[in-house]
Amino acid sequence: MTIVSILRSATLAAALLASTAVIASAKDVTISVWSGGSGPNDNYRVDAIEIAADLLEREAAIRGEELNITVQKTPYSGWEEFKQALTLAAEAKKAPNIVATGHEDIGPWAQAGLIVPVEDYIDLDSWPINDIYPNLMEIASFNGTVYGIPQDAESRPFFFWKPHMKAIGYSDAEIDTLPAKVENGEYTLKNVLEDAKKMQDKGLVQPGYGFYPRTSNGPDYWQFYTSFGGLMEEDGKLVFDKAAMQRAYQYFADLVAAGVTKKNHIGMPGDQWWKEVATGKAGIWHGGTWHYARLVNQEGLKDFFDNVQFTLIPAGEGGKANTLTHPLTYLLMAGHDQETTQIAADLVKLASEPRINALHAIKSAHLGISETETKVDLYSADRWASEATERLLPHANAMPNNAEFGKYWTIMWKNLEASWTGAKTVEAAVNDTETELKATLGNSIVIR
Structure with a gap:
């Protein structure tokens, strides 16, 4: 065998190995996200997860990994319909990966084992989580454990x-x-x-x-x-x-x-x-x-x-x-493997970044979840968001996360x-x- 043919064979083998490595490292994952109480102005409760999925895929590509995330979005306009569907799905072991629901569900759902603590999957001291208003993070907790990440804030005037x-x-x-x-x-x-x-x-x-x-x-x-x-x-x-x-x-x-x-x-x-x-x-x-x-x-x-x-x-x-204030929170549902739940948590974290969350806040007339979000141009230029934040939020209380x-x-x-x-x-x-x-x-x- 000539040196040229040897080099050709080595190059072909290397290419085949590289191709096999890419195939082996490629990961396809489906993440389902449901939201309750979501009308036509609240689409970013689920769309934000889709935006986050695109970012996570791009980050993986830069690391030389192939990550393909399919986001299945299910918004419910009514709370009763949402809760009933979620109960049936959980009983059938087909619960979604992520839900956006009222913070008052955290206590009973945590006790029932329906959700897992988000703090087990997300570094709470990392950005943007460490920038979220502390009182909202407290509302997303139960018995000293952080179960959820605030999806929005609001007040009732x-x-x-x-x-x-x-x-x-x-x-x-x-x-x-x-x-x-x-x-x-x-x-x-x-x-x-x-x-x-x-x-x-x-x-x-x-x-x-x-x-x-x-x-x-x-x-x-x-x-x-x-x-x-x-x-x-x-x-x-x-x-x-x-x-x-x-x-x-x-x-x-x-x-x-x-x-x-x-x-x-x-x-x-x-x-x-x-x-x-x-x-x-x-x-x-x-x-x-x-x-x-x-x-x-x-x-x-x-x-x-x-x-x-x-x-x-x-x-x-x-x-x-x-x-x-009755913040909706992103919660991670139990019953999924650790790797998929970690990806779901990563999506929630990305979706909490100020510019992404501001899309929901301004379109739906909710309030931001962090001080930085109020400085995003889209938010700061909106009269309703600015006046409502200043006038109402400092005086807000919340229902207790008591089971x-x-x-x-x-x-x-x-x-x-x-x-x-x-x-x-x-x-x-x-x-x-x-x-x-x-x-x-x-x-x-x-x-x-």
């Missing part, structure tokens, strides 16, 4: 229809200073009822439209309990402040008695509610920061700032102005609705709440 406020005697300057008056306790929930009644008495809105609450159960209603001085948890134990809860129940009974909120308001069609608050058919209402996106994009309220003022939830007797909180919530809501509709007196409703909490939670809750 009160909204006032400016033309109606002017019609009942408020000047432009007074409307401009309303947020500060709410913050310092000068404008309270009592004033909300009074102004709602004035709007109706002037014929600006129909009876029952003066104050237009959320139409279904939700975290929002805990803000009223807080406004009247209630605590949800203290020193790791749930707390039921009977007097504060009675004041909260009484407030909704008073709204109905004054005719500014309908007795049968709960359960009304959501699309009807949205159209009415977007067109001035309602005078004062409460909702979330993400409402801005729907009001402007889907409901056509392009001149939002000319028509709407927003504030913290005003204080009630015994409490202070506040707002509730028993769901039971508390169910009992609280059932009796609030009963006193609202008149099925029970306020006194009976609060007494029944106490009785049920004692029977259901025992020593897991402190009764005051």
Whole structure:
């Protein structure tokens, strides 16, 4: 054999070995991500994982590795549908790799073994995780273990229809200073009822439209309990402040008695509610920061700032102005092999980078998860994001990540609705709440 043929054979063998090595190192992986409560403005809850997958593939290529990631995205608009589908998938051992869900699921899901701690897969001291607001990371934890990474933040303000406020005697300057008056306790929930009644008495809105609450159960209603001085948890134990809860129940009974909120308001069609608050058919209402996106994009309220003022939830007797933040968190589901779960965790980490997260924050009108994100041009140039972040987030509290909180919530809501509709007196409703909490939670809750 000539030297040329020897060299040719060696070159061919080397090429074959290199080809085999590439094939051997190539990895194909499918990552599924589900999100709850996600409408048309919330696509980046799942799309961010897809963006992260592209980056992770490119990083692998630079290291000389071939990584092919297929992201299967499943957004659910409804929470009940999402939770039911996830339960069935987990039982069938077909749970997705990543879910974006409310932080209150962390406690019960961790105890049930449905999720694994994200801190086992991500260095929490590395960027961008170490830049996420500490209080959000705390909300994503349970029993001292970090299970999730905040996917977004938000707050839940009160909204006032400016033309109606002017019609009942408020000047432009007074409307401009309303947020500060709410913050310092000068404008309270009592004033909300009074102004709602004035709007109706002037014929600006129909009876029952003066104050237009959320139409279904939700975290929002805990803000009223807080406004009247209630605590949800203290020193790791749930707390039921009977007097504060009675004041909260009484407030909704008073709204109905004054005719500014309908007795049968709960359960009304959501699309009807949205159209009415977007067109001035309602005078004062409460909702979330993400409402801005729907009001402007889907409901056509392009001149939002000319028509709407927003504030913290005003204080009630015994409490202070506040707002509730209900961050969605990325969680890693159990039941997958370590390597795939590590890739899922890497995607969550990448998706948390400021510019990627800002895409979701601005499109969906949520709030950023880090200080750096507020400096991203897309975010800092957005009036709603900037004003809502400054006005609301410093005063935000959150529901506790307590595995028993769901039971508390169910009992609280059932009796609030009963006193609202008149099925029970306020006194009976609060007494029944106490009785049920004692029977259901025992020593897991402190009764005051």
